[in-house]
Amino acid sequence: MKLQSQLNWAFTILLLVILTVAGYVIYSMILGTLIDNERSELDQKGQLLVQVLNNQHSSQEGIDDFSQFLQEQDLQLFLYDRQKNGVIMSTMPDQYVKSFLAHDYFANNQEDLWEAGNKKFVTSRILLSPERTSMELILLTPLTDLQAVQQDFFRRLLIVFLIGTIAAVLLSYLLTRKLVTPLTQLKKQLKKIEKRQFDDVQRVRATGEIKEVEQSVYDMATELERYMKSQQAFFQNASHELKTPLMTIQGYAEGIRDGVFDEEAKEKGLELMVTEVGRLKTIINEMILLAKLDSDQATYQPEKIRAADIIDQVTDRALPLMNEQNVELTHHVNDDSVFLADSEKLLQALLNVTFNAIRHAHSQVSITVETQMISIADDGEGIPEDFMPHIFHRFVKGKSGETGLGLAIARAVVEQSGGDITVENAQLGGARFMITLPKSESML
CATH class of the missing domain: 1.10.287.130 (Signal transduction histidine kinase, dimerisation/phosphotransfer (DHp) domain)
Known part of the structure; x- marks a missing residue:
C-alpha cells in the first residue's frame, strides 16, 4: 500500500474513532440535559398553575374548581394529598396511579424518574401553598418523548459528522498528496542516483x-x-x-x-x-x-602526544633531506600543546607535509605550533590557485613530487584524528599547510 493511502486510512480510522467516542458521549449527555430542561419546564408550568390556584381558588370549593381546571389542561399530572397519601385527581389513567402507588413514588420525594410498566416519566413536584403543605401538584412527562428528541438530535448530529468526515477525508487526501508528492519525486531522483545518472538529478520543491x-x-x-x-x-x-x-x-x-x-x-x-x-x-x-x-578504523590507536616531542621527531627524520636540498628548517613550539592522535600515523602525516615543503623550498622551511594548530610553511614558488583545490587528491603532484600520495595520506590521518588540514600561499612566498587538531580532553 502506498504511503498516501496509508496516511489517508490512518487519518480516516482515527477520525472515525474520535467521532464514535464523541458521538457516544454526546448521545449519553443529551438525555440527561433534556431531562434537566424538561424538569425545569415542568417546574415553571407547575408554578404558574399554583399561582392560578392561589389567586383564584383559595377555598375548598376553589380546590374543586381548580381540579376541574387541571382536567382541562393538556398535561399529565396528579394532585396529591400527603396527609391522606392519596391522589385527589389525575389526568392519567388509573393503571398509572395504581402502579405509582405500588412503587411508593408519591411518598418518596427522592425519586425523579417514575416507572410504570415499560414506561418511565420525568416528574416535578410543587407544593400548592404554605397553608396547604399537605397538597402537592405533580407533573409528569413521558421519557419516550425526550428519547424521541434525543434520537432526532442525534440523527442530525450524525449527518453533521458524516459531512464533516467527508470534508476532512477530502482535505486529508489533498494534504497528504501535497506531502507525498515530493517524496514520490524524490524517489525518482534516487533511482537516477542508483543508475549513476548524476547529471539528470533534479531538485525537488519541498518544505x-x-x-x-x-x-x-x-x-x-x-x-x-x-x-x-x-x-x-x-x-x-x-x-x-x-x-x-x-x-x-x-x-x-x-x-x-x-x-x-x-x-x-x-x-x-x-x-x-x-x-x-x-x-x-x-x-x-x-x-x-x-x-x-x-x-579499517581499528588500525588507528589514539594517544596523548606532546607537540614538542613529535616536532623533534619530524626535524630529526627530515635532517638528511634538508642537507641534500640545502634547506634550513626552523621550528617554534608551544610547550603546552597536547594532541590526541595515533603517534605513528600523525608523525607520517607531518613528515609527508614537511618533506613536501623541503622539496619545494628555496632555502627555508618553518614549523610553528600554537595551541592546536601546526603550521608548516616554505619559501618556494607557492601553489597555483587552480591547482590548490586538488592538492590533497591522490596521485596529484607538483614538479618535485614523488608518488602524489603523501598529501592524500596526510589529509586522511588528520581527518581521522578529528582535525582539519588546509593550504594557502605563505608570507615566505611558498605554501603554508595548516593542520588543526582537537584538544586531547575533547576526544577522551
Whole structure:
C-alpha cells in the first residue's frame, strides 16, 4: 500500500474513532440535559398553575374548581394529598396511579424518574401553598418523548459528522498528496542516483523535514558523483604511476635477457631496475596505507602526544633531506600543546607535509605550533590557485613530487584524528599547510 493511502486510512480510522467516542458521549449527555430542561419546564408550568390556584381558588370549593381546571389542561399530572397519601385527581389513567402507588413514588420525594410498566416519566413536584403543605401538584412527562428528541438530535448530529468526515477525508487526501508528492519525486531522483545518472538529478520543491531530506539526497548525489570521478581518476593515475616503472623494468629485463646491453649498460639497467622496484614498493605501500586509513578504523590507536616531542621527531627524520636540498628548517613550539592522535600515523602525516615543503623550498622551511594548530610553511614558488583545490587528491603532484600520495595520506590521518588540514600561499612566498587538531580532553 502506498504511503498516501496509508496516511489517508490512518487519518480516516482515527477520525472515525474520535467521532464514535464523541458521538457516544454526546448521545449519553443529551438525555440527561433534556431531562434537566424538561424538569425545569415542568417546574415553571407547575408554578404558574399554583399561582392560578392561589389567586383564584383559595377555598375548598376553589380546590374543586381548580381540579376541574387541571382536567382541562393538556398535561399529565396528579394532585396529591400527603396527609391522606392519596391522589385527589389525575389526568392519567388509573393503571398509572395504581402502579405509582405500588412503587411508593408519591411518598418518596427522592425519586425523579417514575416507572410504570415499560414506561418511565420525568416528574416535578410543587407544593400548592404554605397553608396547604399537605397538597402537592405533580407533573409528569413521558421519557419516550425526550428519547424521541434525543434520537432526532442525534440523527442530525450524525449527518453533521458524516459531512464533516467527508470534508476532512477530502482535505486529508489533498494534504497528504501535497506531502507525498515530493517524496514520490524524490524517489525518482534516487533511482537516477542508483543508475549513476548524476547529471539528470533534479531538485525537488519541498518544505520542512522533507526539504532537509531532499537537501541531504542532493548533497549525497553530489558527493557520490565527486567520489566516482575521484575513483576513476585514482585508477587512471594509479595505472599510469604503476605502468611507467613496470615498463622500465620490463624493457631493461628483456634487454639483459637478450644480451642487448654491454656490461656498463647492464649494470646501469640493473641499478635503474632496483630504483624502479623501490619506487613501486613505495607507491604500493602508500596505497595500502590509504586503503587502511579509509576502511579499517581499528588500525588507528589514539594517544596523548606532546607537540614538542613529535616536532623533534619530524626535524630529526627530515635532517638528511634538508642537507641534500640545502634547506634550513626552523621550528617554534608551544610547550603546552597536547594532541590526541595515533603517534605513528600523525608523525607520517607531518613528515609527508614537511618533506613536501623541503622539496619545494628555496632555502627555508618553518614549523610553528600554537595551541592546536601546526603550521608548516616554505619559501618556494607557492601553489597555483587552480591547482590548490586538488592538492590533497591522490596521485596529484607538483614538479618535485614523488608518488602524489603523501598529501592524500596526510589529509586522511588528520581527518581521522578529528582535525582539519588546509593550504594557502605563505608570507615566505611558498605554501603554508595548516593542520588543526582537537584538544586531547575533547576526544577522551
